[in-house]
Amino acid sequence: MQELHNKIKSILENGSASLFIAYQKSREGKITPTFITKPEQSQKAYFGDDCKQNLAVYIHKQEVKNFGKVGIFANIYTLKSLLQIYAENQIRDDYLKVVTINPNGAIVEFANFMEIENYVNENKPAPNPEDMERVEKLSNLSREERWDYWLNELSTCIKCYACRAACPMCYCTKCTVDCNQPQWISTPSHSLGNIEWHIMRAMHLAGRCVECNECARVCPMDIPLNLLTVKLNDTANIEFGQQAGLKGELDYALSTFKVDDKENFIR
Amino acid sequence: MSRIGVFICHCGENIGGTVDCEKVAETAAKYPGVAYSVDYKYMCSDPGQNMIKDAIKEHKLTGVVVAACSPRMHEPTFRKAVSEAGINPFLCEMANLREHCSWVHLKDDSTTEKAEELVKVLVEKVKRNQPLEPIKVPVTKTALVLGGGIAGIQAALDIANSGHKVIMIEKSPSIGGHMSQLSETFPTLDCSQCILTPRMVEVAQHPNITLYTYAELVGLDGFIGNFQASIKLKAKSIDHDICNGCGDCIAKCPIKKIPDEFNAGLGTRTAVYVPFPQAVPNKPVIDRENCTYFTRDGKCGLCAKVCTKGAIDYSQKDEIITIDVGAVVVATGFDIKGTDFFPEYGYGRYKDVITGLQFERLASASGPTLGEIKRPSDGKVPQNIVFIACAGSRDPAKGIEYCSKICCMYTAKHAMLYKHKVHQGKASVFYMDIRAGGKMYEEFVRRAIEEDDVNYIRGRVSRIYEKNGKLIVKGVDTLLDAYPVEIEADMVVLATAGIANEGSEELAQSLHISYDQHNFFAEAHPKLKPVETNTAGIMLAGACQSPKDIPDSVSQASGAAVKVAALFSKDELTRDPLIAYVNRCGPPTYSTCVGCFLCVSVCPYLAIEKEQIKDRNGNLIKEVAKINPGLCQGCGTCVALCRSKSIDIYGYSHSQVFAEVMALFNERSLENV
Incomplete structure (x- = not known):
């Protein structure tokens, strides 16, 4: 921990960042993000297995961008998110200082996204077996059963948009659900509006989701939202060999085609 | 408040026979915002158009829905009519009651109901239409002609003679293409080279034509009127x-055994070579793949020693040049299947089973036998020759289901040429059907059969094999009650299928034009736009579109040239402004586009670029997508992809499409969800 504190301190002192985003642990044991601007505050930072939040979500915030150069402590999912949003042109290499702790407990500071790409590919997180099992189970249901399952799950949605707020890939200034000229997605939390919203959210994350599972974790109604995107990611990988968050350059199945695609209709 | 006029056309019986047009007009009059509604027998006729013009003035209409045929037919007609009455043409839309309704349904109340709904949808759309102005883009009045065969030559000359600059590129060392390889041409039996070479010389001498031989297109960017072509000039190793x-x-070159492409592999050539005596330009190039100097590290160098001018330059490098052009004529020609394609005809193992193109070279005075018909294996004059038409063509089992079109005619010609040269010889032709559609074509085939005594056998050949120095051709005569026929031939000529060039798929992709399942380039419309491609500004000429004979290729080339000349006749192009755009709004957002640029790769026309929004001090505020109005074809793919709905499309906006869809919903259909 001391090493991490020293690292943050030195980053803030030598001016490679004027804000450092990290985790902190309260006396009650609650993990929250912390925004460190002064070197002497760096001992606030904490890291442990319980640090689940995806801190990459803060990178897009105007309040954070106003600091100019920003440092961030990233777990593996945050790293994947950063890589994906870098590929999507949302952050610049020279404005970000990224620090992580590798599986051996050593501090790693990345010079650029190339290094992040290499690190992420060497330390790819294994899919969550529990989630995979649930996806598998759902896939084995009939189409009607699956539809009923989701109708039931999504009926409890209260449209608080916590899933959107927690997702680093949901960085649009104006979300489709906020478009009211015309109002494509109805906003009240009745079943039509809920289904429209969640189908849209899942489709917008298809092949872009890094599977940090923040959406499910933050859902106050405990809807297993991540299963939708996990399944879509799986499909993008099987059908098009595309995985999100592993490359610093854009590789998006829904906007590209390959000349050697196995399907003939593309030719 | 909208004042929409609805005009229902009977199209004679076409719509009126199935749809109760009067009732549709009555119903439409009750839709909110409709100020006037009427039906008429032929809306596109002069009186019909005048009805629209008068109604616009009389009822002060703000928009017009013409419910008639497909907008592909008469949209320009009606848009012009409304603009003559003083309202913006883009405030007029067509509901397709013919192709989308009356032609595909039976006469029934529900058919009329559907017609009413189609009108309702368009009324809701037109209420939200905005007046639009056509887009103007400048034109670079230089044409790029790809390929120096007869089609390319004709197109280049026609464009050049209409006063415009032409860049012609040809991948081989000389222009002339397949036509220069032919002996004589049907149906007149005039010498191919005699009629072609003057055109080749004209290309070389024309002040408006710049010719690049030994050159290939490596990329084409831009859009109609404003293309940028990247051309690779392959190193000729000789300073021309x-x-x-x-x-x-050429005389001194020690590498003499290279199969000669010009002679379809029947002769040989040297490593430094001119493809044929009348080549344009008539200056050699060094084939680096076969030249000892290049394959064995600077050994040899004989040509440089004998060249009195010092023109040999081994150090030349491939060069890439970029040229601005306004239009492209693709005339890259075709290829033929080789004899190795046919297992039943010996997989190309028998030397005396040759292709039609090889026979052309045997019959040609500039060929390897100086025009004498001698068989490749031992140089003997064949006394019994068999021609097999439809070798591969019209054979779905072989994957070539189309007719190669030229084979019937050239096979008749080959048989005739053979008979003219070997009087006592026997010529037989196996055919499926004789397709001799063309001026003087049928007469030509009759001449071969009747005057030159060529034995035409209707039937296919199942097998060819060698026995005692003869080729045994086993076939069937289907006109003699499927009687088996066996001929002991000295030589067999296969009229092999005409196919797309190797690499044509890649070329189509770099040109962004479409192609068919056989990799021939696709025309924009099989009947009404046979020389245009789906990409504006790119035309087709000759056999790169489908196998064609010389007159067809030349006609199409002239057609393509006129399209180019028409394009170049104006300094600016106008086009429909139905294109996509990225929205803009006030600060601090400036645009809801977040600049993820996922849309860049989705655009099939490469029309999306990055734009920087800067404050007045030049500081970057944000990077957003920008759509090039010259390139955008309004396909809407980016609109569908954009997560934040930051891209919209003129004439098909989100609010218009949404209103159209909602117009079709009624309370009942919403209850089911």
Whole structure:
């Protein structure tokens, strides 16, 4: 921990960042993000297995961008998110200082996204077996059963948009659900509006989701939202060999085609 | 408040026979915002158009829905009519009651109901239409012609003679293409080279034509009127400005055994070579793949020693040049299947089973036998020759289901040429059907059969094999009650299928034009736009579109040239403004586009670029997508992809499409969800 504190301190002192985003642990044991601007505050930072939040979500915030150069402590999912949003042109290499702790407990500071790409590919997180099992189970249901399952799950949605707020890939200034000229997605939390919203959210994350599972974790109604995107990611990988968050350059199945695609209709 | 006029056309019986047009007009009059509604027998006729014009003035209409045929037919007609009455043409839309309704349904109340709904949808759309102005883009009045065969030559000359600059590129060392390889041409039996070479010389001498031989297109960017072509000029290893074409280098070149492409592999050539005596330009190039100097590290160098001008330059490098052009004519020609394609005809193992193109070279005075018909294996004059038409063509089992079109005619010609040269010889032709549609074509085939005594056998050949120095051709005569026929031939000529060039798929992709399942380039419309491609500004000429004979290729080339000349007749192009755009809004957002640029790769026309929004001090505020109005074809793919709905499309906006869809919903259908 001391090493991490020293690292943050030195980053803030030598001016490679004027804000450092990290985790902190309260006396009650609650993990929250912390925004460190002064070197002497760096001992606030904490890291442990319980640090689940995806801190990459803060990178897009105007309040954070106003600091100019920003440092961030990233777990593996945050790293994947950063890589994906870098590929999507949302952050610049020279404005970000990224620090992580590798599986051996050593501090790693990345010079650029190339290094992040290499690190992420060497330390790819294994899919969550529990989630995979649930996806598998759902896939084995009939189409009607699956539809009923989701109708039931999504009926409890209260449209608080916590899933959107927690997702680093949901960085649009104006979300489709906020478009009211015309109002494509109805906003009240009745079943039509809920289904429209969640189908849209899942489709917008298809092949872009890094599977940090923040959406499910933050859902106050405990809807297993991540299963939708996990399944879509799986499909993008099987059908098009595309995985999100592993490359610093854009590789998006829904906007590209390959000349050697196995399907003939593309030719 | 909208004041929409609805005009229902009967199209004679076409719509009126199935749809109760009067009732549709009555119903439409009750839709909110409709100020006037009427039906008429032929809306596109002069009186019909005048009805629209008068109604616009009389009822002060703000928009017009013409419910008639497909907008592909008469949209320009009606848009012009409304603009003559003083309202913006883009405030007029068509509901397709013919192709989308009356032609595909039976006469029934529900058919009329559907017609009413189609009108309702368009009324809701037109209420939200905005007046639009056509887009103007400048034109670079230079044409790029790809390929120097007869089609390319004709197109280049026609464009050049109409006063515009032409860049012609040809991948081989000389222009002339397949036509220069032919002996004589049907149906007149005039010498191919005699009629072609004057055109080749004209290309070389024309002040408006710049010719690049030994060159290939590597990329094409831009859009109609404003293309940028990247052209690779392959190193010729000889400075053509110095070379006088004396041929000393060719005489001295020690590498003499290279199969000669010009002679379809029947002869040989040297590593430094001119493809044929009348080549344009008539100066040699060094084939680096076969030249010892290049394959064995600077050994040899004989040509440089004998060249009195010092023109040989081994150090030349491939060069890539970029040229601005306004239009492209693709005339890259075709290829033929080789004899190795046919297992039943010996997989190309028998030397005396040759292709039609090889026969052309045997019959040609400039060929390897100086025009004498001698068989490749031992040089003997064949006394019994068999021609097999439809070798591969019209054979779905072989994957070539189309007719190669030229084979019937050239096979008749081959048989005739053979009979003219070997009087006592026997010529037989196996055919499926004789397709001799063309001026003087049928007469030509009759002449072969009747005057030159060519034995035409209707039937296919199942097998060819060698026995005692003869080729045994086993076939069937289907006109003689499927009687088996066996001929002991000295030589067999296969009229192999005409196919797309190797690499044509890649070329189509770099040109962004479409192609069919056989990799022939696709025209924009099979009947009404046979020389245009789906990409504006790119035309097709000749056999790169489908197998064609010389007159067809030349006609199409002239057609393509006129399209180019018409394009170049104006300084600016106008086009429909139905294109996509990225929205803009006030600060601090400036645009809801977040600049993820996922849309860049989705655009099939490469029309999306990055734009920087800067404050007045030049500081970057944000990067957003920008759509090039010249390139955008309004396909809407980016609109569908954009997560934040930041891209919209003029004429098909989100609010218009949404209103159209909602117009079709009624309370009942919403209850089910």
